[in-house]
Amino acid sequence: xxxxxxxxxxxxxxxxxxxxxxxxxxxxxxxxxxxxxxxxxxxxxxxxxxxxxxxxxxxxxxxxxxxxxxxxxxxxxxxxxxxxxxxxxxxxxxxxxxxxxxxxxxxxxxxxxxxxxxxxxxxxxxxxxxxxxxxxxxxxxxxxxxxxxxxxxxxxxxxxxxxxxxxxxxxxxxxxxxxxxxxxxxxxxxxxxxxxxxxxxxxxxxxxxxxxxxxxxxxxxxxxxxxxxxxxxxxxxxxxxxxxxxxxxxxxxxxxxxxxxxxxxxxxxxxxxxxxxxxxxxxxxxxxxxxxxxxxxxxxxxxxxxxxxxxxxxxxxxxxx
Numbered sequence: 001x002x003x004x005x006x007x008x009x010x011x012x013x014x015x016x017x018x019x020x021x022x023x024x025x026x027x028x029x030x031x032x033x034x035x036x037x038x039x040x041x042x043x044x045x046x047x048x049x050x051x052x053x054x055x056x057x058x059x060x061x062x063x064x065x066x067x068x069x070x071x072x073x074x075x076x077x078x079x080x081x082x083x084x085x086x087x088x089x090x091x092x093x094x095x096x097x098x099x100x101x102x103x104x105x106x107x108x109x110x111x112x113x114x115x116x117x118x119x120x121x122x123x124x125x126x127x128x129x130x131x132x133x134x135x136x137x138x139x140x141x142x143x144x145x146x147x148x149x150x151x152x153x154x155x156x157x158x159x160x161x162x163x164x165x166x167x168x169x170x171x172x173x174x175x176x177x178x179x180x181x182x183x184x185x186x187x188x189x190x191x192x193x194x195x196x197x198x199x200x201x202x203x204x205x206x207x208x209x210x211x212x213x214x215x216x217x218x219x220x221x222x223x224x225x226x227x228x229x230x231x232x233x234x235x236x237x238x239x240x241x242x243x244x245x246x247x248x249x250x251x252x253x254x255x256x257x258x259x260x261x262x263x264x265x266x267x268x269x270x271x272x273x274x275x276x277x278x279x280x281x282x283x284x285x286x287x288x289x290x291x292x293x294x295x296x297x298x299x300x301x302x303x304x305x306x307x308x309x310x311x312x313x314x315x316x317x318x319x320x321x
Contacts, residue, residue, distance in 0.1 A: 002101075003101050004101060004144045006089065006092055007089075010140075010141050011089055011105070012050060013139075014178065015087070015107075015176060016050060023127070024042075025042050027041055042123070046083060046113070046121060048083045048084065048111070049083070049085070050085050050087065051085070081166075083111065083113035083166070084111070085109055085113075087108070087109055089106075091106040101146070104178075104179050104180075106177055107176045107178065108174070109174040109175075111171070111172040112171060114167050115168045121155055121172065122155055125155055125174060128150075128152055129151070132149075136181060136188050137150065139180075145183045146182065147184070148181075150179075153176070154174075155172045156174070157172050158173060159171045185280065187209075189280055190209065191206060192207040192209060192245060193279070194254040195277070196272070196273075196275070198257055203253050203254075204254070204275070205255075207247050207252075207255075208247045208248060209245060210246045211244075212244070212245055214243055214278075215242050217240045218237075218239050219236070219238045219239075220235060222234060240312065241313045242292065242310055242311060242313070243310070246306065246309075259307075271290055272290065274311065275289075276288075287311075288314045289311040289312060290311070291310070291311060294309045295307070295309075
């Protein structure tokens with residue numbers, strides 16, 4: 001695995017990719033928002049020019065020229081609505097290893113922004129934290145691919161200037177922590193969805209996984225060698241697939257259904273089919289399965305209800321499901 005070169009431009013590209021995600025850069029529809037904001041994206045209202053100390057912010061004259069090229073007319077006041085943000089990489093710590101490239105870095109975003117937009121900037125940072133919380137995001141450093149976990153601190157408002165060229169503006173600092181891991185599949189790459197029929201109605205829900213395991217169990221037969229019959233090899237005769245899911249007892253359609261069936265006097269239908277969809281990255285695999293065993297545990301120390309469910313591949317009897 002080749003080592004990666006950390007640059008401010010590469011880190012800024014990761015952060016801007018989060019800010020521009022459709023789940024973060026949403027259209028403002030809040031009726032309490034100013035009328036001029038409604039129907040526009042957050043990035044459009046903030047109108048922030050991002051830069052690093054290698055690539056400085058554009059002068060106002062260049063911003064006006066861009067407005068002229070894009071809209072065919074110049075509105076100098078539009079340039080005065082622009083805000084700025086410079087990114088600096090403050091600290092880098094690497095794991096000393098010849099084959100594992102793990103990096104922890106600290107960066108800071110320094111905003112020069114109108115005070116009327118600070119609340120919207122707070123929403124952008126908080127929504128970014130929600131969108132990426134605990135997820136390993138695929139990122140590029142040159143030709144190398146890594147996984148990044150990103151944490152944003154709350155905006156820290158500094159000096160407020162009431163008579164700046166861009167109106168009443170403030171210096172706002174946001175600290176960012178980035179953890180870079182090798183490009184391996186992780187917990188965040190997996191999603192398990194269960195489909196089932198409840199009183200004639202088909203329902204489905206994602207499982208709030210704590211852990212997930214897949215087992216392919218083979219049965220073998222020893223096959224003696226032709227020239228040396230005392231030396232045998234193994235041949236697989238059959239295979240059984242099972243999934244073991246561990247999860248907390250959230251208020252979830254599947255969790256509540258399975259729990260109600262388990263506590264009911266009649267118990268669970270032994271051969272009720274469940275459609276198990278396992279997503280790993282961009283690939284989804286669908287299996288028709290039945291419950292082999294289901295265990296519910298309630299602990300005093302955590303206070304949580306915990307479920308352990310084993311699904312096995314649904315078989316057929318005499319060719320009939």
